Amino acid sequence: MNKQHKQLSAAPETTAKKTAVIYIRVSSKEQQDVGFSLDAQLKFLNDYARLHDFEVVHMYMDVESAKAAGRTEFGHLVQFLQSQQRLPPGKFPCHTVLVEKTDRFYRNVHDLVTIRDLGVTIHLAKENVVMSPASGSNDLFVHGVNVLLAERMVNNLSEETKKGMLEKARQGIWPSSAPIGFKNVEGPSGKRIIVQDSVQVPLVKKMYELYATGLYSMKDLSKEASNIGLVHRKSGNKLSISNIFDLLNNPIYYGDYYWKGILYNGTHDPIVSKALFEKVRLMLNRRSSCQTGRQKHDFLFHGLMTCGHCGCAMVAEIKKGRYVYYHCTGNRGKCPEKYAREEIIDQQFIKSLGRIRLDDDVVDWIVTVMNSSTAEERSQREAQIKALSQQKQRLEGRLEKMYLDKLDGVLDEEEYRRLSNKFRSDLTDMKFRLEQLQLQNEAKVMGKDRVLELAQNAVNLYSAQFSDEKRKMLNCVYSNSTWSGGELAANYRQPFDMIAVTNDEYKKEKVTNPEKSDLFDIWPYRL
DSSP states (O other), X not given: OHHHHHHHHTSOOOOOOOEEEEEEEEETTGGGSGGGOHHHHHHHHHHXXXXXXXXXXXXXXXXXXXXXXXXXXXXXXXXXXXXXXTOOTTOOOOOEEEESOHHHHOSSHHHHHHHHHTTOEEEEGGGTEEXXXXXXXXHHHHHHHHHHHHHHHHHHHHHHHHHHHHHHHHTTOOOSOOOTTEEEEEXXXXXXXXXXXXXXXXXXXXXXXXXXXXXXXXXXXXXXXXXXXXXXXXXXXXXXXXXXXXXXXXGXXXXXXXXXXXXXXXXXXXXXXXXXXHHHHHHHHHHTTSTTSOOSSOOTTTTTEEETTTOXXXXXXXXXXXXXXXXXXXXXXXXXXXXXXXXXXXXHHHHHHHTTXXXXXXXXXXXHHHHHTHHHHHHHHHHHHHHHHHHHHHHHHHHHHHHXXXXXXXXXXXXXXXXHHHHHHHHHHHHHHHHHHHHHHHHHHHXXXXXXXXXXXXHHHHHTSOHHHHHHHHHHHBSSEEEETTEEEOOBOTTHHHHHHHHHHHHHHHHHOOOHHHHGGGSTTTO
């Protein structure tokens, strides 16, 4: 008997421990406020657990943002509680959850049903309420009402947030996180706005300029972005090919933006001109049929010519493993244009480059004239800058007055949107004209010098280059040339179009009148 008594005394204690898990939640904005912070909630609930003799076995926390409002840790909490129902005999399951209050735990009735079906006990610490499967019908009713109120508050907050963002969009203010090249700052009126990121702006511009040449694929640009340091601002991650595509296809970079499917004109300073954006978009459309954005072979004249008969693209293919021929795609029906050898097209481009070659004496004279006119041009540009600045101020004043009129009911919503979009579009164009004028003071002459250098040595420079460099040079001089009947109709870019026409006239006159002083009268105001 004594032996049996001793064995019973030595048996392990089977009393279940009081265990609990803690759940805390904040939004990104609430995390900035001490009263709502995760640390404040956690300290309060740990103190509550010690006061009520609970051993905390797990802690789950969710931080919700406006961009991603999912509750990952709430899902993990539910999985943990479900696993406690499947514990083998002899194990002590945890069926208690400690939370601060109702709206920290539930967001909707679905959450309430999910937790209720688990048969667990919830301690709403700040409300001094304990809900369990044994709670009375009145307590369950009050608890359900509180959950409905919490859901209503969440829905109302979401609606108000959406309304506020839509109103900002209508005012020309980008209402969300700044895309690459911009950053969010506090605006003069207390609203969050976007401004140019001085570090990323030149890098974004370079992406547009490179792609507009037609020499770079999305994959090339992704590598180049990594090389020059254009990355995601917060994470520092490299830009993927899809990120580059989105960047090149987003109108926010020239001043407009889409919000909820509607195009608005923004008040922010654009990064690229609308002309450059449209050029890039045209290039994107041309390549849309090719998933990688790259041709199998980098043909020299690809993208530089269209068919003079039907306007379709001229494409290239290799015959007999080494001969390159160009032909019309025939997308608009059968086309009479015959195949053309690459060497023949090459010779015709060289001939057209000869039209812009300038004599040394002409170059010397033009440089002298340009240098003497620099002061006068600068004075004219400064006058233009002053006039445009005044127009810009007037437009900004009109926009501000229109917004006040809308708030006072003087202007209806439709009329306000129509007028504000028009004025903001004018304002965007004006900002670019001002920016271009302000950058021209010294760059004007330097730009002309480069143009003259290219014009003077075009044929020699072209002939001495490899294919890649030849393409870059042709893209600099030409745009949308055509091929018809075996002949190239060269379409020069500015200012090479003026150089070609004026140079033709100069050479004709030189044959009949070799006197330089008379010949130079042909050139004023052409460059």
